[in-house]
Amino acid sequence: CRKDCIMTAGVGRSACEHWRLLLSCAASTGNGEQGKPFPLTESDRVDQAYRENGFNIYVSDRISLNRSLPDIRHENCKQRLYAEKLPNTSIIIPFHNEGWSSLLRTVHSVLNRSPPQLIAEVILVDDFSDKEHLKVALEEYMKRMPKVRILRTKKREGLIRTRLLGAAAAKGEVITFLDSHCEANVNWLPPLLDRISQNRKTIVCPMIDVIDHDNFGYDTQAGDAMRGAFDWEMYYKRIPIPAELQKNDPSEPFESPVMAGGLFAVDRKWFWELGGYDTGLEIWGGEQYEISFKVWMCGGRMEDIPCSRVGHIYRKYVPYKVPGGINTLRHSAFRFFFTSVSPKEFFFFFFFSHTAKPVL
Numbered sequence: 001c002r003k004d005c006i007m008t009a010g011v012g013r014s015a016c017e018h019w020r021l022l023l024s025c026a027a028s029t030g031n032g033e034q035g036k037p038f039p040l041t042e043s044d045r046v047d048q049a050y051r052e053n054g055f056n057i058y059v060s061d062r063i064s065l066n067r068s069l070p071d072i073r074h075e076n077c078k079q080r081l082y083a084e085k086l087p088n089t090s091i092i093i094p095f096h097n098e099g100w101s102s103l104l105r106t107v108h109s110v111l112n113r114s115p116p117q118l119i120a121e122v123i124l125v126d127d128f129s130d131k132e133h134l135k136v137a138l139e140e141y142m143k144r145m146p147k148v149r150i151l152r153t154k155k156r157e158g159l160i161r162t163r164l165l166g167a168a169a170a171k172g173e174v175i176t177f178l179d180s181h182c183e184a185n186v187n188w189l190p191p192l193l194d195r196i197s198q199n200r201k202t203i204v205c206p207m208i209d210v211i212d213h214d215n216f217g218y219d220t221q222a223g224d225a226m227r228g229a230f231d232w233e234m235y236y237k238r239i240p241i242p243a244e245l246q247k248n249d250p251s252e253p254f255e256s257p258v259m260a261g262g263l264f265a266v267d268r269k270w271f272w273e274l275g276g277y278d279t280g281l282e283i284w285g286g287e288q289y290e291i292s293f294k295v296w297m298c299g300g301r302m303e304d305i306p307c308s309r310v311g312h313i314y315r316k317y318v319p320y321k322v323p324g325g326i327n328t329l330r331h332s333a334f335r336f337f338f339t340s341v342s343p344k345e346f347f348f349f350f351f352f353s354h355t356a357k358p359v360l
């Protein structure tokens with residue numbers, strides 16, 4: 001999407017829309033524009049295209065860093081009003097050996113589709129990447145974006161501790177965590193910040209849309225608005241909203257027991273009052289349940305926000321080695337559970353879950 005498509009509206013008791021720019025974006029054409037699938041050939045599907053990133057980097061490299069996306073929000077979202085004064089936010093994006101174009105497209109989408117006065121900073125946190133394009137080249141590229149700064153770990157820390165490094169450095173009133181292969185959609189930020197401005201103990205999550213790992217087509221998840229849950233093996237699941245809890249207005253925020261984990265916003269001081277993340281969690285796995293349990297047990301609430309939409313590439317596979325492999329990820333999930341519930345509840349869970357292993 002061209003430079004003139006940058007979203008600059010977003011304050012006042014208004015719908016936070018800029019229709020001239022939306023129409024301009026809607027007219028964009030080209031590879032991947034409007035979130036349309038890239039037409040693949042057999043040569044585009046070679047294994048090497050996926051090997052380093054878990055998604056087709058050849059296709060990603062042939063799509064604009066500022067590509068347009070379809071506005072797939074419910075029509076009621078375009079009429080919703082938000083507070084005149086919203087808190088600003090630090091956007092924290094951790095990454096490890098991320099593809100060049102997918103990382104830059106994430107940053108561009110955030111800056112292009114966010115009211116600039118609401119972005120305090122964008123913090124890229126490099127978890128000990130060894131790819132050359134993520135060193136000097138990235139530093140040079142980001143010099144043109146004064147709100148972006150780069151932090152780097154001194155050894156492989158994993159997602160949780162990398163996020164904590166970014167959160168500790170954040171200056172915004174709110175911290176917003178995103179993955180490094182996302183695309184923020186139209187007017188995604190004000191709906192999140194508005195809910196936090198009403199109740200600082202609310203953690204809010206955007207609706208997570210799917211960016212296809214093959215052709216980069218953009219679409220909703222199956223079922224769209226659903227609540228978060230997990231099964232006996234601690235795998236995250238999406239479940240339908242019970243009929244008695246469904247809203248008359250589909251654009252209304254709704255409560256969710258647990259988050260997916262990768263994309264959410266939280267009042268910065270409230271995040272630290274909750275204790276942040278458990279630093280004993282390794283790489284990733286379980287951190288979304290830890291935050292979810294904490295917020296509900298400490299008098300807060302968790303909501304999904306239908307009028308905030310962010311696309312996410314669900315990788316074909318994890319392209320990097322996890323120290324300790326799957327056992328490390330299961331360790332984190334069960335460590336969370338063991339430290340969050342009573343011994344009686346943990347025994348009940350252990351008895352019913354055939355995959356449970358000692359974690360401490």
